[in-house]
Amino acid sequence: MRWSFSIGKFAGTVVRVHITFFLLLIWIWFMHYQIGGMAAAWEGVAFILAIFACVVLHEFGHALAARRYGIRTPDITLLPIGGLARLERMPEEPRQELFIAVAGPMVNVVIAAIIFVALGGTAGIEQMLQVENPRADFLVRLAGVNVFLVLFNMIPAFPMDGGRVLRALLATRLSWARATQIAANIGQGLAFLFGFLGLLYNPLLIFIAIFVYLAAAAEAQNAQIRDVANSVLTGDVMVTEFTTLDRSATIAEAIDRLLATTQNEFPILDTRGRMDGLLTRNDMIAALKETGPDAPVVSVMRTGLPSVHRRQSLTEGFRLMQEKSVPAVAVVDSEGRLVGLLTHETIGEMMMVRSAMPEGFRFGRLRRQAPLPPRP
Template identity: 60%
Template sequence: MRWSLKIGTVVGTAVRVHITFVVLLVWIWLAHYQIGGTQAAWYGLTFVLAVFGCVLLHEFGHIAVAHHFGIKTPEIMLLPIGGVATLERLPREPRQEILIAVAGPLVNLAITPLIIAVLGGAGRLDQAFEPQDPRIGFLVRLAGINTFLMLFNLIPAFPMDGGRVLRAMLAVWLPWARATQIAAAIGQGIALVLGLFGLLYNPWLIVIAIFVYLAATSEEQDAQIQDIADHVCVSDVMITEFETLSRSASIEEAVDRLLATTQSDFPVVGSDGRLAGLLTRNSIITALKEQGPKTPVTQAMRSDIPEIGYRTLLNEGLRRMREESAPVIAVVDDAGSLSGLINYETIGEILMVRSAASDDFRFGHLRHSGLKYRF
């Protein structure tokens, strides 16, 4: 994800923090400093870091169960409103999704009695539910936060853990995409209610509401894409009309193509028609500025673009794009020559066409701007 920093890797999962999370830490430090000076500032910052340590453990609860089912987790992203674990693929069995979803809240449930045991009876348990009171002990407040995290995540608002449990339960009787659509709609409705309460009581709820609403919409779109990807080959949805650059081309030629077409990514191919690499708009501009117009494109191109056969299902192409953080997938024929491209813009067009087309038309062929669809 853009604007994020990698802080480490744990059991094959990269842990990243979004730049806005760093901004939150600075704001917490300054806010506490204004109230109580340096000591209060470091105390407040330490408490927030402890809370996000619990959030990280929550996400690794999901990861542990996902790994049990053979699902890899490339990364965890820490945001000001919590953490997000990225799964390599969605669990398609309701039982698996339920177990993966509840694993996170169960971690928070386990942390609370553990903290109480460490306290050995010191402090009152009812104080744990007033974590905003700085007079309450550090660990007691942390226990209360974990209880809140458990309960909040179990709200049936997709894509939170409770919403995923709801989707899995609906998927027992309904198709996966339809179950996701219903769960996402419920999540969006709850987000609107949270936003209303935020206007009346706490502005922070508005931020959470926006996140829940947008995430629910994104999850719904992902489910629709997955529903398509399970049934079509990459050759049915690939871009077949595009400009290419030869290995001997210069950045100057790439600039001419960039200005003359609507393309932003240019495959670099050899004389045998095989893909050598991909030259993106950003790499063109960077090379032009730092190395000059006569620079060979082979010095600026990205050479790690995944290739898949044209008979491969689209879901495999999507998996490769996610795993390798590739902007496009190259589709090759039996001889290994480049025959098409798939990018995220293509996938977005598929969704728009699918939602706009009638059922009778949806299962035909559609050609538009060099793009062929078959649903």
């Protein structure tokens, strides 16, 4: 995620902090300083850090549960609104997603139970509800936050864990796409409820409502792509009309191609027609500022991009794009030569065309048949 940096790697997962998290710490420090001075300000910061330590443990609960099914978690990112564990792929069975989704809130249950026992069982509900009161006991408030995290995360709406639990339960009876659509609709209904309550009580609920609504829409779209991808070949969706670059090309030449076309990604080919790397528009602009127009494209191109055979299912290309977080996947023939590119734009276009096609019409007939243009 952009604007985030690593604070360490634990059990194979990189923990990252988004820069906006520090804005939250500054705001908390200032608010507590107004209430109780310097001591209260630093205690407020310490309390927020303790909360986010619990959030990290929550996300590692998901990560460890996913590892049980052979799913890696490349990174966990801390945001002001919580944590985000990025799985390399979605679980394949409903029971797997159910186990992974529940694992996070169970960590918070354990943390709250440990704190409750450590306090000798004296913490009451009223005390734990005083989360915003800096004069209340630190550990009691922390136990209350963990109880809140369990309840909040089990709301049946994406991207909360409750949305994934709901989908997993529905998927035991329905198709994955249908289960996702129903769960997304429920989540968007709750988003409207949050927005209405936010207008009446707390404006923060409006922000949560927008976040939940967009997340539900994105999850539904992702499920639709996965469902369609099973019946479509990568070669039916790839872009075949694009400009390529030679290894000897310079940034200035790449900029010329950028201005002359509508492309954002430019493959760099060797003499055999195999892709050596990819140069994106952002890469060009950054290189133009840092190294100048005469720098060779090979010095700034992205290497190691995944590839997929043109006859493979689109599911494989889509999976590689998500796992590797790359702007494009190379589509190759049996000899490894580049014959097309799979991008986020082509997948989006495929979904729009698919939704407009008559019932029973074969999508493969619409594939562009133009040959790969000669290298400039």
